Amino acid sequence: MSSNSYQAGRHFLQIPGPTNVPDRILRAMDHPTIDHRGPAFAEIGKTCLDGMKTVFKTDSAVIIYPASGTGAWEAALVNLINAGERVLMVETGHFATLWKTMADRLGIETEFLETDWRRGVDPQAIEDRLRADSEGQIRAVCVVHNETSTGSTSRIGEVRAAIDAAGHGALLMVDTISSLASIDYQHDEWGVDVTVSGSQKGLMLPPGLSFNAISERAISESKSNGQQRSYWDWQEQLAANKGGAFPYTPATNLLYGLAEAIDMLHEEGLDNVFSRHDRHAEATRRAVQAWGLEVLCQEPRDYSSSLTAVMLPEGHDADAFRAKVLANFDMSLGNGLSRLAGRVFRIGHLGDFNDLMLTGTLSGVEMGLRVADIPHQSGGVQAAIQFLSESATAA
Ligand SMILES: *Cc1c(COP(=O)(O)O)cnc(C)c1O
Secondary structure: OOOOOOOOOOOEEEOOOOOOOOHHHHHHHOOOOOOOOOHHHHHHHHHHHHHHHHHHOOOOEEEEEOOOHHHHHHHHHHOOOOOOOEEEEEEOOHHHHHHHHHHHHOOOEEEEEEOOOOOOOOHHHHHHHHHHOOOOOEEEEEEEOEEOOOOEEOOHHHHHHHHHHOOOOOEEEEEOOOOOOOOOOOOOOOOOOEEEEEOOOOOOOOOOOEEEEEOHHHHHHHOOOOOOOOOOOHHHHHHHHOOOOOOOOOOHHHHHHHHHHHHHHHHHOHHHHHHHHHHHHHHHHHHHHHHOOEEOOOOHHHEOOOEEEEEOOOOOOHHHHHHHHHHHHOEEEEOOOHHHOOOEEEEEOOOOOOHHHHHHHHHHHHHHHHHOOOOOOOOHHHHHHHHHHHOOOOO
């Protein structure tokens, strides 16, 4: 650490991932690493694999990689899509663009439906494009459920309905890295073929694990399709996973943490987890509105419950503002990515998070707006407090 003085109290990590890791998960990981080929390991392996099915809401299969989310993106593509085959993607923001760039590098033909980075996917645009693909050249539709660069969430059930309405056989692949365990997601119900996720956002773990939830169709087609692959190959994983094992060394201690995270999510109840996130997102937007600032997402149906991206008035630098918040109040806020650099800051309100952490976060933002001399009205924190107290439901 290069900081030259002790910072009292807890750092506020309010970027939209990695998120705050709860003490229960830290304690759960604080154990000796065991033999991943010994008898004790199979139980933890099984617990995690089965538990993640309940989080993805699938009866099919889940694969766990010792990798960041980007690795699970690659796994989804190389197990199903050959070089030269075509996929349809939607430019919802920076993360959708990175996934497209990866597909381009793998030699996949990509088609990118544009947006203005201020909303989620338009299911009608997908339906229209698929209807025009009478020769069935589009092998998969790939979308980001929660676009972390903009704070816009796409309606995946409607994307599935659009593919069906077009009578098209494309596979559906969805990135849920910043939505899983924060925003409702239903792999089976929505007919998703591959769901990609990661450990360090809604799942409340440190970075280092990522996931593919895969449909029966995806498993079956991957046997004869996809690119040359080794590390990411599903078949070897599925074979080893039957006995709770992995084909190469798993991230054992992160799996201890994952088992604890799954328990915590079910103790709270997934529906309660989702409504907690919805409520914190609403309180945050009320604060932004009271400050007289603008939420980046312009489509209310697509507002994200994981994070809120806030635009600063023209001529004010969001990174200079974030630096002041960090220096004065020891809070990290998310930066604007690529074309949004310097224009927006992002408030993460996902993971292990409660009302007082949110009001502390919003206080830090409001004080930061003053310190950085950014034109705004006061009263944002007050608006959030009013909403949170009016919507407090405990007896
Ligand atoms: C964080 C994030 C990623 C990147 O995941 P890494 O773990 O950094 O590889 C991809 N997509 C979305 C939507 C994300 O939020």
